[in-house]
Amino acid sequence: MKPGRWILLAVVVGGAAYYGAKRYERAHYEVALRPLAGGKEEKAPAGTRIKIEVLNATTTKGLAHRATLFLRDRGFDVVAIGTASQQRAETTVIDRSKHPAWARLVANAMGATLTSRPDSSRYVDVTVLIGANWRPPSEPFYP
Numbered sequence: 590m591k592p593g594r595w596i597l598l599a600v601v602v603g604g605a606a607y608y609g610a611k612r613y614e615r616a617h618y619e620v621a622l623r624p625l626a627g628g629k630e631e632k633a634p635a636g637t638r639i640k641i642e643v644l645n646a647t648t649t650k651g652l653a654h655r656a657t658l659f660l661r662d663r664g665f666d667v668v669a670i671g672t673a674s675q676q677r678a679e680t681t682v683i684d685r686s687k688h689p690a691w692a693r694l695v696a697n698a699m700g701a702t703l704t705s706r707p708d709s710s711r712y713v714d715v716t717v718l719i720g721a722n723w724r725p726p727s728e729p730f731y732p
Contacts, residue, residue, distance in 0.1 A: 631698035633664035
């Protein structure tokens with residue numbers, strides 16, 4: 590085979606791989622942004638940094654991490670994750686910075702109830718307590 594044909598073959602194979610990777614990335618992103626049952630397709634406003642603390646209030650390991658990925662995909666800035674001291678049945682969003690509109694965005698995205706407990710000693714605007722009723726979005730299956 591002539592050297593020019595090898596180069597052409599390499600370019601075609603490389604282009605196909607690049608196209609496939611972009612298609613996979615786009616499909617994964619679209620699935621990740623689907624709203625949950627009961628939740629809305631809410632995103633953080635452009636140019637606004639809403640700092641969120643996510644606490645797992647269940648016995649399910651890794652739920653705070655999944656919620657963090659869920660919120661970051663929507664443009665929210667999750668600055669802390671951890672485990673709550675008490676377990677909860679319902680997911681609750683707590684407004685910490687007297688910005689109820691920001692907390693409402695997060696509550697709508699999570700399909701959660703909203704309460705307000707301003708606390709200026711915290712570095713966050715919103716605290717999310719993940720309850721047993723929250724289900725993370727399904728991840729796409731690519732064999």
